[in-house]
Structure formats: C-alpha cells, structure tokens
Amino acid sequence: MSMDYREYILDHYRNPRNYGKLEQPDVHAEDSNPLCGDQLALDLQIEGNHVTAVRFQGRGCAISQASASMLSEMIEGKTTQEVIRLGKDEVLDALGIAISPARTKCAFLCLRVLHRGLAMAGLEKLGNNDEDED
Amino acid sequence: MVTYNKSAGTEQKVYSAAAIRHDFPILSRQVHGKPLVFLDSAVSSQKPLAVIEAMNVYYRTTHTNVHRGVYELSEEATAAMEKARVKVARFINARQSKQVIFTRNTTEGINLVAYSWGNANIHQGDLIVLTEMEHHSNLVPWQLLAQRTSARLEFVPITDDGLLRLDVYEQLLQQQPKLVAFTHVSNVLGTINPAKQMIAQAHAAGAIVLLDGAQSVPHLPVDVQDLDVDFLCFSGHKMLGPTGIGVLYGRRDLLEAMPPFLGGGSMIRKVELRQSTWDDLPWKFEAGTPAIAESIGEGAAVDYLTDLGMENVRRHEQEITRYAIEQLRSVPGLTIYGPDAEHRSGVTAFTLGDIHPHDLSSILDQEMGVAVRAGHHCTQPLHQRLNVAATARASFYVYTIPEEIDVLVKGLHKALQIFKL
Numbered sequence: 278m279s280m281d282y283r284e285y286i287l288d289h290y291r292n293p294r295n296y297g298k299l300e301q302p303d304v305h306a307e308d309s310n311p312l313c314g315d316q317l318a319l320d321l322q323i324e325g326n327h328v329t330a331v332r333f334q335g336r337g338c339a340i341s342q343a344s345a346s347m348l349s350e351m352i353e354g355k356t357t358q359e360v361i362r363l364g365k366d367e368v369l370d371a372l373g374i375a376i377s378p379a380r381t382k383c384a385f386l387c388l389r390v391l392h393r394g395l396a397m398a399g400l401e402k403l404g405n406n407d408e409d410e411d
Numbered sequence: 412m413v414t415y416n417k418s419a420g421t422e423q424k425v426y427s428a429a430a431i432r433h434d435f436p437i438l439s440r441q442v443h444g445k446p447l448v449f450l451d452s453a454v455s456s457q458k459p460l461a462v463i464e465a466m467n468v469y470y471r472t473t474h475t476n477v478h479r480g481v482y483e484l485s486e487e488a489t490a491a492m493e494k495a496r497v498k499v500a501r502f503i504n505a506r507q508s509k510q511v512i513f514t515r516n517t518t519e520g521i522n523l524v525a526y527s528w529g530n531a532n533i534h535q536g537d538l539i540v541l542t543e544m545e546h547h548s549n550l551v552p553w554q555l556l557a558q559r560t561s562a563r564l565e566f567v568p569i570t571d572d573g574l575l576r577l578d579v580y581e582q583l584l585q586q587q588p589k590l591v592a593f594t595h596v597s598n599v600l601g602t603i604n605p606a607k608q609m610i611a612q613a614h615a616a617g618a619i620v621l622l623d624g625a626q627s628v629p630h631l632p633v634d635v636q637d638l639d640v641d642f643l644c645f646s647g648h649k650m651l652g653p654t655g656i657g658v659l660y661g662r663r664d665l666l667e668a669m670p671p672f673l674g675g676g677s678m679i680r681k682v683e684l685r686q687s688t689w690d691d692l693p694w695k696f697e698a699g700t701p702a703i704a705e706s707i708g709e710g711a712a713v714d715y716l717t718d719l720g721m722e723n724v725r726r727h728e729q730e731i732t733r734y735a736i737e738q739l740r741s742v743p744g745l746t747i748y749g750p751d752a753e754h755r756s757g758v759t760a761f762t763l764g765d766i767h768p769h770d771l772s773s774i775l776d777q778e779m780g781v782a783v784r785a786g787h788h789c790t791q792p793l794h795q796r797l798n799v800a801a802t803a804r805a806s807f808y809v810y811t812i813p814e815e816i817d818v819l820v821k822g823l824h825k826a827l828q829i830f831k832l
Contacts (some may be wrong), residue, residue, distance in 0.1 A: 280773055280777065282770065337767060357718075
C-alpha cells in the first residue's frame, strides 16, 4: 500500500489549524504514541450542547499532526453528540489517502485523545468507540 | 566467502560484503517491487543459511529435551547445546564456558543481574552509576532495583558530539558507587565507549561493572578477560543468530555467590517440599527447558562471525560508515547525530529538515525499498538530551554494501521533493 503525502496534508502539518491551548477547557486530554513519540494534547470549550472552541498542541509525524488539525476543523461548532460520533471513517475521509497498517496509530492518535477527553469529562463512555480495535 | 589479500605484505584475511550477501536468503527479496535495502541491523540482523540450517538440522535429526534423558537423542541434544556454549565462550574469550549463561536476550541478562546480584548487594543509599545514552533495557531494570532498595541513580552526561563526559564519570566514581552499568556501543549515536578504561576506573573505585554488549559483541572484537568486565550481556539476534537466545557472561566468583533468578526444573540439585539446593553454573541460572535450537543457531552464528574475523567485521563497518556519513552530509538539511567514524560503530541516526522520521521511514520504504528505523529507538532520555522527539536510524552490518547507501541517499532526495524542501 502506498501512502501519498498530498499537498493539503503537508499544509495541515506545517500550518496546523486551531493550534494552541485553551485557558479553561471543559475537556482536556493528552496522549502519546510510544512507537514514534507522537504527542498530542487537545482542549475543548463547550457551551450548552455545542463545542465553541477547540485547540490542539503536539509534535509528531505529518500524518498524526495533519489528522489532528483536520479533526479540529471537524469538531468546531458541532454539537457534543456529533463530536462523540466522530470516528475512524471521518478521519480517513479527511486524509483522503491510503494509510499503511503501521501508520494507523499515527492517524488515529487524535481520536484516542478526543474520546479519552470526552470520557474524562463524563460526556461519553469509553469503549463505545473503536479506538482500540487496531 | 573468505579471500586472502597478500598486498599488505603479511597474509591478511579479508572478506567481501558483496560476496557474502548470497549467504543471506532474505537479502534477495523485494519490497514494494524493489530490491530490499536492509539498513536496520541494529534492531536485529538478518540470518545466514548456516544459522537457519543448523537449527533446521537439529529439529530434523536431534531434538528432544536436554539435561534429562539418558537415551541417545537426549545425549546428542545436550552435547549440541553445550558445544554452542563453548563456542560462545571462546568468541568472547571467557575463561570457562560455565561463565556463559544462556538467557532470552540482553534485557533478560540485565534483569537477571539486577534481581539476583542487585537484591543481595544493593542497599538503601547505595549509588548506581549509569549514562544518559542507555537503552531502556539498561535503565529500567536499575530504576526498578533502586525502587526496591532505595538506592540512588546517577548518570554520566554526554557531550554534544555524543561522547561520554569522562570528567563527570570520574567525579561520580569518587562517590564510591556499588555498581556501574553502561553500554559498550550506543544504539543511536553509535558511540564506542572506552570500556576498558572505564572498567578499570570503576574497579579502582570499588564498583562492580555491567557492560551492555548488545551493540558491541556483534560488531567489534570483545574480549571479556582483556576488558576485565564483571558482567556482559548481549543478544543472539543482533549477531546473525536467532531471536530468543541471549548471553549473560559473569565473573565466576560473582555468579557462584549469586542466588538463582528463576526457580524450577533444571536449575536444582536436590528438591524437598520446603527447600532445595541449586545446580552448578551455568545451569543454576537456566530454569526450565532452554532455547535449545536457538542456542545451536547462536553457535553457528559465532562460527560464521569467527570465520569472517571480527577485526574484518569492524574494518568493513568502519569503511561503510565513513562512506555513509560522507554521502549523508551531501543531503541538504540533514543532521547527523553522534561522533566521527573513528569513535562510531555502524550506526547513523539523523533527521532531515522538518520531515518527521516516521514520514521519512515510510517514504524510504515505499519509494526505495529501504528499511530504516524511525522513532526514539528505546532511548527516550537520550532523545530528550538531543532535543529531538525522534530520529531516523540507518545501521550497517557485515552484508551492507555502498550501493545500498546510494539508494538511501536517493530516497532522502525523494523525500525532500515530496515535502517540497
């Protein structure tokens, strides 16, 4: 399987959207990928039923950082319910390239962090998303 | 294939890396439709037919358990395994083969010493000296020992060139550590540490020394008597042997005094319901059915390396490393970590521009069929010291040829193109 580093992926890698952190996040989680050392921290601000702000910080490969940046764009303005439903399909669609098996952990690190954060904030039960299937 | 080069006046045995590649079946395979360029021997080496066949023949003709039966097969299997032990002992110039304990790998050897010797000899407040360049396998077992015993850990820092700060080492020795444990060769920087001198200094300070030989025994002549080392650990799979077999060499008086690590069959002399006595060395430390075929494979690996000559192996790696560093320096934006080829084994860790090593490794694999490792290589603290999250690492061995370095360099240029650098 050949992975294709398309221009928009490199753009997200070099100019990540929603990069930074929130002063008082309602949801916060971080995690790392022990294989390659990718690191990711994610903050959400939630008002009523909507995510009103999202920020992430991290360092790692183009795949892990671009998917986090793309996921942050998907999260912005969505309802909490919609964010809970975000999964692998959405991330893969956004990346738009084949991801080799060894690199799925890079692509899905952002999902792990998101769903762990939602679970820690009591908004979601862990285990009902597919984060550990690979 | 060994040839004789008489041009130097005296008859000097040399070998050709290109010629011995035929001994390694895997090197003729393709990945992604391209010839495999395997530049990750520091993670695990490939195996010559001699090793594969030795294990194959053993299973086809000789297998049963060792040190148990009195029938023909059992005696043959036991003899084959013990013969492999003698070969390994000669390879590292151990005084006696009973000083060679078969383990699963380097990690198990270090853990054996940390539990058996460490629990008996390390007490509250005792100092253990390590270095900043240790593989996790020569770090975490000592952290666990320090937690069990409330001992202290101190670390010899490195210079920006990736050499140990020997001035700080000398200062730490003044605090009279009980144990000094360090790697002979760094698996990231490739640094060859001055082990003989450091061991002598540690002994003068009253310390016992454990040397991590995972990256040295496969690549350099290592003589335990010349080094005067107390414990040496290494793995079979990094030196042309199979996985699942490793070696702990120890000073005999230390091994004799140490309690067993794992208890069970094979390692006992007499067992009663409430107490037991232990077998002699080396079996005291080899509880349960050992890795018989793997020990025989390791014996064949040692034969193969002995035939090449470890001086020749070192010379070949030095040449290929010098060539690699030269070629890599021509790639714009590339940073190489570690010392010059004189102080370096066949390992080069590098980064390229803002391309994450993981992306680099993917591109090299897909575009060129090149296998290099990317990540922290089980040395997270060292990468913190180098101030990088990860590096890519190309590592070389007996079968690496300059043409493979050229493919690597071509791949790096390709990566620059893809990342528009």
